[in-house]
Amino acid sequence: MPHRFARSAAAREGARLRTEEVADWLAERRAAHSFRVDRIPFERLDGWSFREDGGDLAHHSGRFFTVEGLRVTSTAGPVREWQQPIINQPEVGILGIVVKEFDGVLHLLMQAKMEPGNRNLLQLSPTVQATRSNYTRAHRGSGVRYVEYFTDRSRGRVLADALQSEHGSWFFRKSNRNMIVEAHGEVPEHPDFRWLTLGQIGALLRRDNLVNMDARTVLSCAPFPDPDGVALHSATELLSWFTAERARHDLTAERVPLGRVAGWRRGPWSIDHEAGRYFSVVAVSVRAGSREVSGWSQPLFEPHGLGVTAFLTRRIGGTPHLLAHARVEGGFADTVELGPTVQYTPENHAHLPVPPPFLRTVLEAGRSRVRYEAVHSEEGGRFLNAESRYLFVEAGEAEAPLQAPPGYVWVTPYQLSRLVRHNHYLNVQARTLLSCLTSGAVRL
Amino acid sequence: MPHRFARSAAAREGARLRTEEVADWLAERRAAHSFRVDRIPFERLDGWSFREDGGDLAHHSGRFFTVEGLRVTSTAGPVREWQQPIINQPEVGILGIVVKEFDGVLHLLMQAKMEPGNRNLLQLSPTVQATRSNYTRAHRGSGVRYVEYFTDRSRGRVLADALQSEHGSWFFRKSNRNMIVEAHGEVPEHPDFRWLTLGQIGALLRRDNLVNMDARTVLSCAPFPDPDGVALHSATELLSWFTAERARHDLTAERVPLGRVAGWRRGPWSIDHEAGRYFSVVAVSVRAGSREVSGWSQPLFEPHGLGVTAFLTRRIGGTPHLLAHARVEGGFADTVELGPTVQYTPENHAHLPVPPPFLRTVLEAGRSRVRYEAVHSEEGGRFLNAESRYLFVEAGEAEAPLQAPPGYVWVTPYQLSRLVRHNHYLNVQARTLLSCLTSGAVRL
Numbered sequence: 037m038p039h040r041f042a043r044s045a046a047a048r049e050g051a052r053l054r055t056e057e058v059a060d061w062l063a064e065r066r067a068a069h070s071f072r073v074d075r076i077p078f079e080r081l082d083g084w085s086f087r088e089d090g091g092d093l094a095h096h097s098g099r100f101f102t103v104e105g106l107r108v109t110s111t112a113g114p115v116r117e118w119q120q121p122i123i124n125q126p127e128v129g130i131l132g133i134v135v136k137e138f139d140g141v142l143h144l145l146m147q148a149k150m151e152p153g154n155r156n157l158l159q160l161s162p163t164v165q166a167t168r169s170n171y172t173r174a175h176r177g178s179g180v181r182y183v184e185y186f187t188d189r190s191r192g193r194v195l196a197d198a199l200q201s202e203h204g205s206w207f208f209r210k211s212n213r214n215m216i217v218e219a220h221g222e223v224p225e226h227p228d229f230r231w232l233t234l235g236q237i238g239a240l241l242r243r244d245n246l247v248n249m250d251a252r253t254v255l256s257c258a259p260f261p262d263p264d265g266v267a268l269h270s271a272t273e274l275l276s277w278f279t280a281e282r283a284r285h286d287l288t289a290e291r292v293p294l295g296r297v298a299g300w301r302r303g304p305w306s307i308d309h310e311a312g313r314y315f316s317v318v319a320v321s322v323r324a325g326s327r328e329v330s331g332w333s334q335p336l337f338e339p340h341g342l343g344v345t346a347f348l349t350r351r352i353g354g355t356p357h358l359l360a361h362a363r364v365e366g367g368f369a370d371t372v373e374l375g376p377t378v379q380y381t382p383e384n385h386a387h388l389p390v391p392p393p394f395l396r397t398v399l400e401a402g403r404s405r406v407r408y409e410a411v412h413s414e415e416g417g418r419f420l421n422a423e424s425r426y427l428f429v430e431a432g433e434a435e436a437p438l439q440a441p442p443g444y445v446w447v448t449p450y451q452l453s454r455l456v457r458h459n460h461y462l463n464v465q466a467r468t469l470l471s472c473l474t475s476g477a478v479r480l
Numbered sequence: 481m482p483h484r485f486a487r488s489a490a491a492r493e494g495a496r497l498r499t500e501e502v503a504d505w506l507a508e509r510r511a512a513h514s515f516r517v518d519r520i521p522f523e524r525l526d527g528w529s530f531r532e533d534g535g536d537l538a539h540h541s542g543r544f545f546t547v548e549g550l551r552v553t554s555t556a557g558p559v560r561e562w563q564q565p566i567i568n569q570p571e572v573g574i575l576g577i578v579v580k581e582f583d584g585v586l587h588l589l590m591q592a593k594m595e596p597g598n599r600n601l602l603q604l605s606p607t608v609q610a611t612r613s614n615y616t617r618a619h620r621g622s623g624v625r626y627v628e629y630f631t632d633r634s635r636g637r638v639l640a641d642a643l644q645s646e647h648g649s650w651f652f653r654k655s656n657r658n659m660i661v662e663a664h665g666e667v668p669e670h671p672d673f674r675w676l677t678l679g680q681i682g683a684l685l686r687r688d689n690l691v692n693m694d695a696r697t698v699l700s701c702a703p704f705p706d707p708d709g710v711a712l713h714s715a716t717e718l719l720s721w722f723t724a725e726r727a728r729h730d731l732t733a734e735r736v737p738l739g740r741v742a743g744w745r746r747g748p749w750s751i752d753h754e755a756g757r758y759f760s761v762v763a764v765s766v767r768a769g770s771r772e773v774s775g776w777s778q779p780l781f782e783p784h785g786l787g788v789t790a791f792l793t794r795r796i797g798g799t800p801h802l803l804a805h806a807r808v809e810g811g812f813a814d815t816v817e818l819g820p821t822v823q824y825t826p827e828n829h830a831h832l833p834v835p836p837p838f839l840r841t842v843l844e845a846g847r848s849r850v851r852y853e854a855v856h857s858e859e860g861g862r863f864l865n866a867e868s869r870y871l872f873v874e875a876g877e878a879e880a881p882l883q884a885p886p887g888y889v890w891v892t893p894y895q896l897s898r899l900v901r902h903n904h905y906l907n908v909q910a911r912t913l914l915s916c917l918t919s920g921a922v923r924l
Contacts, residue, residue, distance in 0.1 A: 126730060128728075128730075194716060197719060198719065199727065213727050272639065272641070275641060275902070276638040279642055280641070280657075282572070282903070283657050284572075288570065369814065370903065458719070458902050
């Protein structure tokens with residue numbers, strides 16, 4: 037199975053749409069629908085309001101999600117206690133890609149999907165991207181196309197299926213099922229959907245803001261062949277290191293009412309940090325033709341500044357390795373997950389005396405060391421203009437020693453792809469970078 | 481490595497103590513120390529009291545653990561909402577066994593350890609059983625013997641290391657590190673410790689109340705050889721089934737003050753369920769010579785009735801399989817873990833119109849079908865006289881169909897032993913039964 041995906045990753049063109057035609061097809065779908073997203077003050081939200089008891093921002097049906105407060109206390113790290121708004125959406129959604137062979141090569145059924153928070157609105161998405169509210173019809177709209185491949189076992193063969201975390205800084209313990217299913221029989225191709233090889237998607241991942249976050253996280257779960265290289269640490273050593281990292285962090289994350297979150301101020305158009313850092317909670321109204329319902333309004337989180345998300349990479353004994361970081365995020369279900377070497381929004385750290393570890397190495401790397409660079413959007417259904425520069429940067433012993441500092445570990449891409457078969461090992465940013473490897477967008 | 485453990489499991493006698501001498505050695509250690517556990521009313525607890533604000537039962541130092549309340553709501557299952565007392569102990573402890581070869585066979589360094597809640601007080605325990613309070617000296621007693629093998633990487637080679645859950649019905653999101661470390665160099669043998677082969681421990685696991693819970697959970701993590709049998713479900717299918725089980729359960733577990741837990745009543749000696757079911761919270765005073773400190777008092781949870789915990793087993797295509805159950809317990813960090821086929825205290829279900837699934841099959845099985853049966857104690861540091869009958873019971877198609885009912889799945893022991901390398905797949909009861917397989921106490 038890893039070799040079938042490797043063959044698809046090697047296929048630069050597919051049996052259907054040519055790679056160079058994808059941008060035109062997306063533009064055509066964008067034109068075919070009429071999308072419009074406008075900022076609105078909170079009081080113009082339809083169906084949403086601040087609860088009288090505590091001030092949480094919630095939908096009157098009790099569904100979708102709520103914006104609440106979180107108080108985090110930690111026994112380690114530079115900041116030991118903070119409060120922030122957080123999205124609480126306890127249900128588990130499905131992010132799924134249907135795959136099928138054409139001419140002996142696996143193709144993935146990708147969707148042109150609008151999300152209100154993406155700057156260009158429409159990006160390449162998984163076949164299915166459904167909250168449980170979606171497919172149980174809380175939206176009171178039409179059903180979710182192709183969802184039956186993920187809910188009815190008789191429709192296909194499951195190739196990957198694991199719960200993966202969403203952004204732990206903005207979501208409270210939110211996970212989605214990430215699934216890849218090989219369809220049995222004919223699959224009708226709706227105009228908003230196209231079959232592409234993994235290699236075509238890899239080529240598209242080298243462009244900015246084209247492959248959405250939900251697609252990237254599912255792609256990271258594609259089986260990845262063992263390149264027969266020797267890893268610096270055995271599987272048992274790696275698991276033991278990770279267990280120790282989870283064990284040594286005592287983190288308490290407790291929800292508090294949004295109206296009583298210290299350090300944040302609510303205005304008519306936004307809720308902001310008192311120093312203007314991190315993010316704001318805002319509201320938008322959405323008009324769309326192709327979405328499950330024709331119009332709605334909702335809150336979104338709008339981060340301040342462009343993120344920088346990067347793996348430092350080097351060959352160890354001839355085998356490519358990545359420097360992973362055991363990250364604590366307040367919304368993680370399990371305290372710690374493996375993240376990239378660097379995952380920061382530099383502006384948020386500008387007031388601190390020392391820059392975060394490895395950030396300067398990434399920011400100051402010469403072109404010859406940058407193996408991959410593209411700007412990608414985070415989840416456009418919850419976040420507004422949330423973008424990060426994603427990079428792979430080659431490093432040497434001086435910047436990234438073999439003896440990694442506490443909290444960091446050298447791993448091979450294959451080791452990461454074994455871990456991602458299980459829940460909550462890799463955070464969503466690490467999975468975006470892993471998807472660049474499974475799809476061949478970058479080869480180390 | 482699995483074969484080195486298999487060889488140790490096959491060794492019925494070791495290089496040191498003979499199996500038949502273990503009971504005498506335990507009796508001798510029991511006599512060497514002076515243990516005394518007495519029930520006391522809450523007001524005689526030393527350093528513990530009910531907090532004025534909310535009534536949680538806590539130690540004045542803020543350490544050890546607290547008894548709080550939990551409110552659980554679930555979208556599935558026979559009971560959709562309940563409240564109960566729960567133990568909150570957020571720190572991660574270490575349960576570890578040091579191993580070493582003698583005459584070419586791995587031996588495990590086991591401890592004769594007193595725990596106040598065990599009926600016979602002293603049982604065979606792991607080398608190290610330490611809360612973080614223990615080894616950071618919150619007890620203000622002596623250090624924990626041999627803990628350096630688990631905290632200092634230079635002292636040995638890690639063979640297993642994962643976070644595993646404690647009892648999800650009585651603990652709120654409590655995990656411990658389960659570790660097996662092969663020591664470098666000589667290891668001094670203290671009188672409370674003895675080297676035994678895995679096979680010797682397997683023989684002792686066939687006796688009642690001799691191998692404690694902490695030992696059993698660590699033993700379940702011993703690498704287990706692949707018997708080359710074909711599993712009914714592939715690894716990917718099994719992971720997908722498990723992911724679906726986690727995804728379909730919406731469970732909310734929120735702590736509430738102990739003094740406001742609905743349906744429970746606090747008296748001077750105990751906190752009890754109003755129908756007398758489930759368990760009581762009680763208090764004991766402890767006097768002991770060999771413990772880290774010479775005397776203390778503490779709360780304990782005392783379950784009502786003897787538990788019944790069993791795997792139904794059958795050969796499928798010649799390969800032994802176990803029927804695992806996706807269990808929801810209010811205190812689990814991740815909602816669902818794999819448990820045994822049956823895990824109930826029959827008295828707690830006597831008032832319900834229908835007995836729980838498979839319970840009658842286990843209770844009414846003829847002797848010829850019972851492949852293993854022994855009574856074991858649960859964690860004696862937190863639970864008083866908490867005992868369960870653990871069984872493996874052979875079943876046929878009539879009682880346990882190949883097409884398992886929703887929430888149940890057929891797995892091989894090897895598949896379970898692969899899962900237990902990772903966090904939170906198997907609950908502590910399933911791990912006790914798995915330890916009977918890794919140690920050869922039962923061969924299917």
